[in-house]
Amino acid sequence: MKQVVVVKLLPDADANAALAATLRVCNDAANRLSELASRGDEPPTRANLQRLAYQDLKSRGLSAQPALHVIRKVADAYSALRATLRAGNLGKPGSKRRRKAESKPVVFRSDAAQAFDDRCLSWQVNAGTVSIWTVHGRLKGIRFAGGPDQVKTLREHRKGETDLVHRDGEFYLIATCEVPEAELIDPVGFIGVDLGIVNIATTSTGIRLAGRGLNRHRKRQVELRRRLQTKQTKAAKRLLKLRSRRERRHAANTNHVIAKRIVTEAQRTGRGIALEDLRGIRDRVRLRKPQRVTLHSWAFGQLGAFIDYKARRAGVPVVFVDSAYTSQECAQCHHIDKRNRPNQAEFRCRSCGVVAHADRNASRNIAARGEAAWAAGRESRVPAPLRGCRM
Incomplete structure (x- = not known):
């Protein structure tokens, strides 16, 4: 299992200047190569780019290995661009945004990673x-x-x-x-985890994580962003970037804490973990504008990825199940009705009369689906994270 570890360098002034110059030279070379690739007739593959510019890169002060890494960085950037275009993430063919992406070479910042x-x-x-x-x-x-x-x-x-x-x-x-994965245990059951907005995670064992305090923090950040965005000054834009990184770090830290607690509970009780497969949820749901901000303001995919990799290190099985109707189905009699959910927090079954917390009821449904999927021997549908999980 691949994992990344981030450490901070502590260079002196001379080393700091040398590192900055190295990134600048590598990215200047990458930009030059990107321009050549965009004008060339051949596809910008690694082999084609190496034939095109390897000697030129070496003449610009790069050793053999750094030159090859620059070539690979440019080739990978164009591969990612082609994949993005195929997926339609930059609009339909002929759209203004798509034409702009196709007509210009990929640009690398002077301090981009190397x-x-x-x-x-x-x-x-x-x-x-x-x-x-x-x-x-x-x-x-x-x-x-x-x-x-x-x-x-x-x-x-x-x-x-x-x-x-x-x-x-x-x-x-x-x-x-x-990092090697631990041998999977034979679970005696599954802990269902319902991910939500009011409560970030609720388990079928009764653990309710995050909630009021975290939501106050999220609302405060939304209001601060709104105030800075209305100013439209350079200082405000600089602060927006700093706040954005701070929010990402806060979200990642909170997701790490939640994931660790869920995995620890599963390991202690000898159970597996069942999660909803929420890929594409932002495209499927229909929400009013204020609700969209709330839905998009938390990294649910990141939380699922954190739970997955921590569970694999601990030998805890993880199953991703279909999320359809988990909030409308009664965990007791399995009757499904939209009216079973009169409000966000409460569940009232119109068939058997069971009253429960809505998130707890949904997590029990997820746990039951996880057990069924494990018993049937189906493979878990684990979304592959775009970036490595950081320690």
Whole structure:
């Protein structure tokens, strides 16, 4: 199982300047190669780009391996663009947005991330230092800072490339690790997890996570964004970017805490975890404008990915089930009726008369579907995360 570990570099002034210059040179070269690729007749594959510009990149101060990484970065960017166009995420053929994306070369920021392999960057984990190639020569003994769990994961499982990232004036290394999965237990049952807006996660065992405090935080952030967006000044736009990153970090931290608690409960009781398959929910549901903001303001997909990878490390089975009618079905008699849900918090079955908390009832339905799916031997439909889960 692939996982990424993020650590902060602590370079001195000279090393800081060398790292900044390295990112600038690599991304300038990537932009030049992107322009050539957009004007060329051949598809911008790695092989074609290497034949086109390998020697030119080396003449611009890049060594062999960094030059190859720049070529791969450009080729991957165009592959991602083609996939985005095929998926229709940039509009229909002929639309203004799509024509703009197709007519211009892919552009890389001057401080965009750059990948390094073990020839360009080596780790001395026990010493807490790294050695890295730069355009000003190889820098040795650059210290990095990370938590005990991060250092342990790096020492035991690091394998693959490392990205050099510049963010908010600091340099970070994002290392790929190959973490082994634990052997799956034979579950005695399943914990159903209902994901929602008022309560981020409610389990069939009675655990209700997040809720009022987190929703107050989300509303406060929406109001702050609204005030800054109305100003339309450079300072306001700069603050919006900072707040956006802060909100993402807060959401990721909260999702980590929720996921850890759910997985720990499942591991302690010897159960599996059943989750709703919520892929495409934003396209399926029909909501009023104020409700759309609430739905889009939390990373439910990220929470599901966190639960999945933590469960795999703990040997806990995870099953993704169909989410249809879980909020309208009675967990007692399985009668389905839209009127069973008179309001957001309450469930009243019109067949057997059971009264329950709506989220708890839905989580029991999810647990039952998870048990049925596991018993039938069907594969869990696990959405593949777009980015690695960070420690």
